[in-house]
Amino acid sequence: MLLAYKLALASPRIHASGIEASEFAVEADRHGVHAVPAIVVDDRYAWAGSVPETAFVDRVLAALGD
Amino acid sequence: MNVLGEREREAVASVLASLEQDVSVMLELGPAAAPVTLLAAGGGEIDPGDQTRAILEDVCSLSERINLEVVERDEPGPWPRTTIGPGLRYLGMPLGYELTTLVHGIVEAGRREPSLTAASRGRLGALERDVAIDVYVTPT
Numbered sequence: 001m002l003l004a005y006k007l008a009l010a011s012p013r014i015h016a017s018g019i020e021a022s023e024f025a026v027e028a029d030r031h032g033v034h035a036v037p038a039i040v041v042d043d044r045y046a047w048a049g050s051v052p053e054t055a056f057v058d059r060v061l062a063a064l065g066d
Numbered sequence: 067m068n069v070l071g072e073r074e075r076e077a078v079a080s081v082l083a084s085l086e087q088d089v090s091v092m093l094e095l096g097p098a099a100a101p102v103t104l105l106a107a108g109g110g111e112i113d114p115g116d117q118t119r120a121i122l123e124d125v126c127s128l129s130e131r132i133n134l135e136v137v138e139r140d141e142p143g144p145w146p147r148t149t150i151g152p153g154l155r156y157l158g159m160p161l162g163y164e165l166t167t168l169v170h171g172i173v174e175a176g177r178r179e180p181s182l183t184a185a186s187r188g189r190l191g192a193l194e195r196d197v198a199i200d201v202y203v204t205p206t
Contacts, residue, residue, distance in 0.1 A: 001156075001164070001203055002167050002171060002174070004199045005150075005154045005171045005174055006174055006180065007182065007186075007190060007199065008152075008154055008199070009151075009152070009175065009177075009180045009181075009182070010180040010182040010186065010190055011190040013190070013193040013194075013195065013196050013197055014193070014196075014197050015153060015155075015196065015199070016153075016154055016200075017154075017157060017198070017199070017200045018155070018156040018157065018158075018164065018167065018168075018200075018203055019156075019157045019158065019200055019201065020156075020157060020158025020159060020164065020202075020204065020205065021202040021203065021204050022102070022104070022158075022204055022205075023098075023102060023104065023114055023157070023159065024100070024157055024158060024202075026100045028202050031200070031202070033202045036202050036203050036204050037201050038201070038202040039199065039200070039202075040198075040200040040201075040202070041197065041198070041199055041200075043198065043200075053182065054185075057186045057190065060197065061189065064193075064197060
């Protein structure tokens, strides 16, 4: 989650939220979350698990198709 | 009311001592759009709003650089919602490891320069539209 925050602080284009999955179970189910941390990019499930910064940026950009 | 133990308070205060500039923290409370029942280890029911408020008041009291604002909403929504600085959001109770992440999120927002590497900043600088990143977590 901290990496998502760092991205948001580095780019005004990025908006980052941490979401506690058990309190927001409806949203977690809607996004197909089965393990945490689970990363959702632009309302679409992207991946689960912690990754280093470079891989995190890679995956966010890949999820966007950029 | 202090919800953190003395050792936790000392550790959090030590981390927050690295803040380079003032940081605003806003907590929004109100009726949950999709209420769930959360039980504590002893079986008692937890009020996420009350718990989050107590945690944030405790954490934010540990640095003069943090300004906490609590807003009560009447309409159902994604409460409790915490917003740090320019828009880092956390929905729910920041318990366990997520409290650590929240504290470090405050520290990141309190830096004069982003801590992301120049290479990553360069790649993100090419973004031509807004992007929402949601990270689902559970308290551990």
